[in-house]
Amino acid sequence: MRIGTRASDLARTQAGTVADALIAVGLDCELVPMTSDGDKTRASLASLGGTGVFAAGLRTALLEGRCDAVVHSLKDLPTTPHPGLTVVAAPVREDPRDALCARDGLTLTELPHGARIGTGSPRRAAQLRTRRPDLDVVDIRGNVGTRLGFVTDGELDAVVLAAAGLHRLGLDHVVTEHLDLADWPTAPGQGVLAVEIRTDTPPDSPLRGALATIHDDAAWACAQAERSVLATLEAGCAAPVAAYADIRQDGGADILELHAVAYRPGGGDQIEHRASGACVDGIDGAIALGAEAARYLLDAGASAWIHD
Secondary structure (H helix, E strand, O other): EEEEEEHHHHHHHHHHHHHHHHHHHHOOOOEEEEEHHHHHOOOOOOOOOOOOOOHHHHHOOOOOOOEEEEEHHHHOOOOOOOOOEEEEEEEOOOOOOOOEEEHOOOOOOOOOOOEEEOOOOHHHHHHHHOOOOEEEEOOOOHHHHHHHHHHHOOOOOOEEEEEHHHHOOOOHHHEEOOOOOEEEOOOOOOOOOEEEEEEEOOOOOHHHHHHHHOOOOOHHHHHHHHHHHHHHHHOOOOOOOEEEEEEEEEOOEEEEEEEEEEOOOOOOOOEEEEEEEOOOHHHHHHHHHHHHHHHHHHHHOOHHHHOO
């Protein structure tokens, strides 16, 4: 089976973990690297429209039969399904936290006044400006190596990246601080991979069967709650919105807990909501919980920030 992936080191590593898992259950796989439109420009994510910019080329290749499945970072996918395609598997979630990578081992609190810190995420930029309004937040693009190079070359004092990507690339040693999810929730779906196939792939096909063995129900339920926040807000992955869900045990029952936050783009203000519910309605319950949180944010006035 041909597994489509973006050509970056991180994307190929992520797709490789999926391919290895499929090979382990008896499916022959090869990676098919491709370059997306989002990889061909250094314009800001917000100016490119954000949602789906890294997925469009992969999806076209899948529909045209140039590969049999594609692997996405779920946080980069639009919340609406793509005609003719279906996400059928999400492996166990990697670390969902954001990670600070700073010079001299500094933490966010220790960065000096006026320090230059880079990110390509409007959500992270708003969080930084809210937590440390004295910092100079710089919009950057590029792969993980390029972003880390801004720090080692002295152009920036720090960058904020996804801990999941750094871990998958074996770069845990560059992290100077993991930002706590309790007060630094991350992008909906961060740390989750999504495997998409053509909808007309036969139900009894070896590909569907193999993908079913690597799917993690907990990761998918949490991601659906988080993505439901975005869907109800009618916001994309470039919006200054964070959502993180987790499942905890309470008296033998699984409880889904969700923390959703909308940020003023320039920093200094935020609206948040926490919701929880028993995991008795499966994915439908997770989606309903996300919609509930989003409606709270909208009623509290977040729409002006999200659609600014």
